[in-house]
Amino acid sequence: MDRETVERVARAAHIKLSESELEKYSSDLNEILTYFELLDEAPDTGKTGVNPVEIADVLRDDVPRSDFDPDVLLRDMDTYERYVRGPRLL
Amino acid sequence: MKIGLEIHVQLPTASKMFCSCPTTDAPAPNTHVCPTCLGMPGSRPVLNRKVLEYGIMLAKMLGCTVADTTWFSRKTYFYPDMSKSVQITQYDNPVGEGGVYYLDSGKPIRITRIHVEEDPGKTKRVGDLSSLIDYNRSGIPLAEIVTEPDLSTPAEARSFLGQLIEDIRYVIDLPGDGERSIRCDCNISVGKERCEVKNVTGLKNVERALTFEVVRQTKILKAGGKIERETRRFDEERGVTVSVRKKEFEADYGYIDEPDLGIFHLKEMSDRIKIKESPQKMAVRISAEYGIDKKMARQLISTSADLASLFESAAREFGTKDAVKWIAGPVSSNWKTMESLGISPEGIVPIVREHCGGKITDTECGIRLKSYMTGKEPEEIAGSSGDLDKIIAGYLDSNPSVVSDYAKNPKAANKAIGAVMKQSGGKYQSSEVVEAVKRIIESRM
Amino acid sequence: MTMRDVLSSFREINSKYHMFHAVTGDADPGDAAFLFSAKDNLTSADMETCSGSRILEGYRPAFDAESIARMRAAGGKLIGKCNMDEFGFGTFSVNSGLEIPRNPYDPERSCGGSSGGSACAAAVFEDHVSLGVSTGGSICCPASFCGIYGIAPTYGRVSRYGLIDYGNSLDKIGVLSARAGDMRKYIHMISGRDPKDPTSCAQPELKDTGRKLKSAAVPKDGTEGLSADVKDAFDRSLEKLKSMGIDVETVEMPSLKYAMPAYYVLATSEASTNLARYVGMRYGRQRGDLSLRFDDYFSSFRSEYFGEEAKRRILLGTYTRMAGFRDRYYAKALRVRQSVIADYKSVFSRFDAVLTPTMPFTAPRFGEISGMSALDAYKADYLTVPANLAGTPHLSVPCGYDRNGMPIGMQFVADHWNEEVLFDAAESWEKGFEMVKPEVKV
Numbered sequence: 001m002d003r004e005t006v007e008r009v010a011r012a013a014h015i016k017l018s019e020s021e022l023e024k025y026s027s028d029l030n031e032i033l034t035y036f037e038l039l040d041e042a043p044d045t046g047k048t049g050v051n052p053v054e055i056a057d058v059l060r061d062d063v064p065r066s067d068f069d070p071d072v073l074l075r076d077m078d079t080y081e082r083y084v085r086g087p088r089l090l
Numbered sequence: 091m092k093i094g095l096e097i098h099v100q101l102p103t104a105s106k107m108f109c110s111c112p113t114t115d116a117p118a119p120n121t122h123v124c125p126t127c128l129g130m131p132g133s134r135p136v137l138n139r140k141v142l143e144y145g146i147m148l149a150k151m152l153g154c155t156v157a158d159t160t161w162f163s164r165k166t167y168f169y170p171d172m173s174k175s176v177q178i179t180q181y182d183n184p185v186g187e188g189g190v191y192y193l194d195s196g197k198p199i200r201i202t203r204i205h206v207e208e209d210p211g212k213t214k215r216v217g218d219l220s221s222l223i224d225y226n227r228s229g230i231p232l233a234e235i236v237t238e239p240d241l242s243t244p245a246e247a248r249s250f251l252g253q254l255i256e257d258i259r260y261v262i263d264l265p266g267d268g269e270r271s272i273r274c275d276c277n278i279s280v281g282k283e284r285c286e287v288k289n290v291t292g293l294k295n296v297e298r299a300l301t302f303e304v305v306r307q308t309k310i311l312k313a314g315g316k317i318e319r320e321t322r323r324f325d326e327e328r329g330v331t332v333s334v335r336k337k338e339f340e341a342d343y344g345y346i347d348e349p350d351l352g353i354f355h356l357k358e359m360s361d362r363i364k365i366k367e368s369p370q371k372m373a374v375r376i377s378a379e380y381g382i383d384k385k386m387a388r389q390l391i392s393t394s395a396d397l398a399s400l401f402e403s404a405a406r407e408f409g410t411k412d413a414v415k416w417i418a419g420p421v422s423s424n425w426k427t428m429e430s431l432g433i434s435p436e437g438i439v440p441i442v443r444e445h446c447g448g449k450i451t452d453t454e455c456g457i458r459l460k461s462y463m464t465g466k467e468p469e470e471i472a473g474s475s476g477d478l479d480k481i482i483a484g485y486l487d488s489n490p491s492v493v494s495d496y497a498k499n500p501k502a503a504n505k506a507i508g509a510v511m512k513q514s515g516g517k518y519q520s521s522e523v524v525e526a527v528k529r530i531i532e533s534r535m
Numbered sequence: 536m537t538m539r540d541v542l543s544s545f546r547e548i549n550s551k552y553h554m555f556h557a558v559t560g561d562a563d564p565g566d567a568a569f570l571f572s573a574k575d576n577l578t579s580a581d582m583e584t585c586s587g588s589r590i591l592e593g594y595r596p597a598f599d600a601e602s603i604a605r606m607r608a609a610g611g612k613l614i615g616k617c618n619m620d621e622f623g624f625g626t627f628s629v630n631s632g633l634e635i636p637r638n639p640y641d642p643e644r645s646c647g648g649s650s651g652g653s654a655c656a657a658a659v660f661e662d663h664v665s666l667g668v669s670t671g672g673s674i675c676c677p678a679s680f681c682g683i684y685g686i687a688p689t690y691g692r693v694s695r696y697g698l699i700d701y702g703n704s705l706d707k708i709g710v711l712s713a714r715a716g717d718m719r720k721y722i723h724m725i726s727g728r729d730p731k732d733p734t735s736c737a738q739p740e741l742k743d744t745g746r747k748l749k750s751a752a753v754p755k756d757g758t759e760g761l762s763a764d765v766k767d768a769f770d771r772s773l774e775k776l777k778s779m780g781i782d783v784e785t786v787e788m789p790s791l792k793y794a795m796p797a798y799y800v801l802a803t804s805e806a807s808t809n810l811a812r813y814v815g816m817r818y819g820r821q822r823g824d825l826s827l828r829f830d831d832y833f834s835s836f837r838s839e840y841f842g843e844e845a846k847r848r849i850l851l852g853t854y855t856r857m858a859g860f861r862d863r864y865y866a867k868a869l870r871v872r873q874s875v876i877a878d879y880k881s882v883f884s885r886f887d888a889v890l891t892p893t894m895p896f897t898a899p900r901f902g903e904i905s906g907m908s909a910l911d912a913y914k915a916d917y918l919t920v921p922a923n924l925a926g927t928p929h930l931s932v933p934c935g936y937d938r939n940g941m942p943i944g945m946q947f948v949a950d951h952w953n954e955e956v957l958f959d960a961a962e963s964w965e966k967g968f969e970m971v972k973p974e975v976k977v
Contacts, residue, residue, distance in 0.1 A: 001854065005854070006850065009850050009853050009854045009857070010850060012341070012342045012344065012853050012857065013807060013811075013849050013850055013853040014168050014811075014814070014830065014833045014834045014837055015834060015837055015838055015841070015846050015849060015850065016834040016835055016837075016838040017838070017846075021846075025846070025847060025850055028847060028908070028909045028910070029847075029850060029851060029854070031908065031909070031910045032799070032851060032909065032910050032913070033854075035795075035796060035910060036796040036799070036800065036855075036864065038792065038793060038795075038796045039793065039796045039797060039800070039863075039864065039867050039868065039871060040863070040867075042790070042793035042796075042797070042867070042871045042874065043789075043790065043793075043874055044867070044870050044871070044874070045870070045873065045874060045877070046870065047870060047873040047874075047877075048866070048869045048870045048873060049869065049872070049873055050161055050347040050348070050349050050352065050353060050704060050869075051349055051352060051690065051691070051704050051734060051926070052690045052704065052705075052872060052876060052924070052925055052926025052927075052951075053689065053690055053691055053737055053926055053951055053952075054352070054353070054737060055351075055352025055353065055691065055733060055734045055736070055737045056352050056353050056354065056355060056737070057352075057353075057354055057355055058136070058137070058351070058352055058733035058734075058736045058737075059136075059137055059138070059139040059142070059354075060105075060110070060136045060137060060138055060139060060730070061138075061139060062103050062104050062105050062138050062139060062140035063104065063105060063110065064104045064105040064110055064111065064112035064113070064114075065105070065110040066110075066111065066112070066122075066124070067110065067124060068123075068124045068125065068597055068598075070120060070121045070122075070123055072597050073120075073123060073124070073125065073128060073130070073597055074120060075595075076593060076594075076595055076818060077817055077818065077821070078816070078821045078822050079120075080222055081119070081222075082118050082119040082120050082121075082224075083119050083120070083214060083222035083223060083224055084120065084222070084223040084224075084225065084816065084817060085220050085221070085222060085223075085816070085821075085825060086170030086171075086213070086220060086221040086222070086223050086816050086825065086829065087170060087220060087221060087815075087816075087823075087825045087826075087827055087828065087829040087831075087832035087833070088219065088220060088221060088825065088826055088827065088828050088829065088832075089170070089213060089215065089221050089828070089829060090828070125596075125597060125598065128817060129812045129817070130596070130597070130817070130818055131578070131584070131586065131591065131594065131596070131699040131700075131812070131818065131819075132577075132578035132584070132596055132598070132600060132696070132697040132698060132699050134695065134696050134731060134732050134733075135733075136730065136731065136732075136733055137733070164808045166807075166808050166811050168811065168814065168829070168830065168833050169829065170814075170816065170829055173812070173817065174811065174812045175811035175812050175814060176808050176809075176811055176812065219825065219826055220825035220826065221825075221829070223816075342857050342858055343858075344804075344807075344808070344853060344856040344857050344858070344861070345856070345861070346804050346805065346808060346856050346861075346865055347704075347869070349702075349703040349704035349734070349805065350703050350732075350733065350734060351733055352733055352734060352737070
């Protein structure tokens with residue numbers, strides 16, 4: 001993974017990297033990805049799956065319910081008049 | 091010019107998509123919330139069955155193939171109102187794929203896919219200091235319908251959307267406007283490269299945004315410039331689109347399968363679900379089956395699907411001509427009044443039957459229908475419509491050419507309608523005048 | 536030691552071994568039936584839950600994890616939340632943003648990870664059971680390094696409601712204890728369907744079938760790269776198993792060497808999406824400089840409060856699922872997992888269990904760990920990863936001690952939903968094994 005790719009990945013992941021971190025992670029990730037090349041030669045039957053055991057058709061009925069007191073959920077949040085405060089948009 | 095749309099429709103469930111929070115209007119910000127829709131660590135999603143059912147209904151309405159097996163994906167993007175920074179949506183194997191939808195003009199619009207996903211929360215824009223988020227909307231289920239770029243003008247896009255929304259409302263009993271509005275991402279290319287205008291709300295704005303883009307892109311191309319592939323947004327107040335980001339800064343969503351929900355077999359569910367015939371399909375069928383104009387069929391249906399059904403049974407019993415004359419005539423123009431008075435349409439057909447059996451005259455039939463549907467005394471109606479009929483007859487006596495012109499082009503009636511409306515001083519409803527003018531012209535032909 | 540004795544002394548012990556991040560304020564057991572602790576990635580309504588991360592400091596969950604709720608409902612008293620590698624990212628519990636637990640046999644050595652604090656607590660306190668979580672070996676590894684029993688049941692056996700996710704298709708909640716019988720007892724207590732976690736709803740009922748361990752297969756690759764002491768202890772254990780009447784044979788499992796890269800791809804891909812929610816809003820640490828544009832705010836916040844290994848795994852997992860690389864890594868790894876499962880299934884058609892040492896070496900000193908590269912540390916998991924990738928239940932039993940007196944573990948893997956064989960393996964083994972308890976000095 002070259003520096004440019006690490007920078008692109010870090011931007012997508014919203015991680016800010018210092019010069020030295022960039023260097024370190026580039027080299028670590030290169031080493032790891034070289035090891036991952038093993039996957040290219042792994043036998044492939046084409047069978048795939050989201051989970052290691054089949055999980056199918058677990059559904060909930062459409063019945064509204066309030067199990068939590070919203071005030072308890074908001075107690076530790078940075079809020080303003082019940083709105084959750086976040087960073088600037090533009 | 092090529093236009094393709096991605097249409098987001100909020101689905102009318104009672105609880106959210108992955109948690110049981112109610113979807114009704116909340117009393118205050120962040121009250122219809124729980125750990126799941128707030129994305130709190132340790133929370134988990136459980137899928138609402140109704141969301142899949144609505145997805146299947148819409149897929150069927152759009153002529154899509156319903157997937158045998160479907161599952162969900164995680165779309166990762168960072169925004170303050172996206173509580174998990176991950177949206178649970180569908181990537182591979184959506185609920186439906188490969189459909190086609192016909193415009194009233196008969197033009198086919200290909201449907202790429204339809205999938206279901208969760209809505210993010212809402213950000214209230216405040217100054218420059220911070221943002222304020224309300225997560226009440228977070229987790230409300232959406233269907234996203236993606237079309238191929240088969241629409242050729244902004245006006246066509248608008249009429250497509252209008253028609254589609256009407257159909258969706260009817261098929262899944264979507265409540266009227268308000269909060270649950272339609273949001274659209276519009277892709278448009280005048281030349282080779284396309285631009286996407288994100289998150290446009292409402293039919294009118296879709297047409298405005300697209301029209302602005304046509305002008306903008308055409309200008310650039312004429313000046314020998316190149317269109318850059320980018321994402322733009324529509325500024326409703328100024329009526330312009332503004333660049334948000336260029337292609338190279340597009341978010342990389344990094345889709346992976348959602349492991350918390352497993353997979354869903356839709357075959358059985360889909361076999362069980364029968365949908366109502368959509369207004370669009372009904373119009374095509376009624377016009378073909380009874381040989382009436384597609385526009386008339388559409389008008390019957392948009393007044394009410396029950397009116398269209400009534401038309402069908404009348405046409406079967408009395409023939410198309412009488413069905414057009416009575417059901418598309420006075421019955422149609424008084425339908426809304428009847429509905430608002432809570433009167434059942436049951437008594438309509440027997441009146442028409444009496445007339446077709448020769449027991450009552452044209453005039454009597456018209457008065458009886460109107461009296462039944464408006465709850466007014468026949469005398470009152472006879473008086474006023476007798477007056478109206480007299481005014482029309484008088485006009486036609488002095489302008490006999492209207493009748494012969496009408497035979498060539500029904501638009502000729504407009505002249506008479508306008509004159510009668512003016513003469514009667516706005517005493518009669520326009521639908522009533524239209525119906526009476528046409529009836530009397532036709533009786534003279 | 537009575538429960539009251541433990542409750543009056545455990546804070547002092549904790550100050551030396553750092554098994555707990557948060558502890559109960561109670562000194563009175565009341566009418567508790569037993570005391571337990573839980574890894575700090577399981578939410579507890581009465582104690583801060585941080586998952587080993589500074590970014591979550593201050594998070595007071597509104598609800599108990601289902602596993603903790605079931606322990607409490609059966610009379611358990613939660614005494615502490617156990618230190619761990621940040622979000623489970625590690626093999627030695629040194630990647631903690633909070634405190635690093637110390638091995639009860641030698642405080643200069645690691646407890647293993649990532650459920651290091653849980654293993655430490657279970658090894659140190661009498662009659663203590665601790666809930667752990669395994670994604671790639673995080674229960675068996677620390678059980679092995681701390682000389683105790685540890686079980687990670689089948690994927691989906693225990694509800695993950697209330698688990699702070701690492702890799703949702705891999706995470707399993709299990710039990711660590713110095714007593715073999717606790718494996719059966721507490722897995723029964725916490726397992727079962729839970730409508731709040733769909734992945735728990737596929738399980739067949741866990742029944743006492745009385746099924747015994749009669750045969751075990753040792754994969755050829757599973758005995759390579761071992762330290763001399765581990766190899767020696769493992770060989771002796773195999774002889775002992777044979778003498779117990781268990782049929783032990785060597786088999787080929789050709790897909791196992793692909794399990795490691797497939798595991799790290801899936802685990803980091805999923806982890807990088809799970810950790811996307813930590814942006815300095817809503818819970819845990821908040822209130823940064825909100826006048827920054829959101830992209831900058833999120834990036835600076837995440838850079839400041841995620842640890843080094845968390846950042847590494849986020850970067851790796853973001854890369855392996857990116858457009859252009861997704862097919863080569865993420866999608867391929869999903870298919871390789873199916874090949875590994877098929878390989879296990881074919882062995883389980885002939886044997887009750889697959890058997891290897893748990894870790895290729897014993898608990899390393901902290902100084903040795905800091906000399907390892909990231910990849911070296913990942914590779915240390917090569918014996919525990921395959922079963923974790925396949926979602927098959929696995930259990931570590933103590934099987935000897937090295938020349939420094941550090942414990943050595945041996946790992947049994949059974950077929951999906953077949954925990955019964957593992958319970959029996961642990962209980963039968965315990966009868967003939969002489970456990971050397973650590974001397975805990977305060």
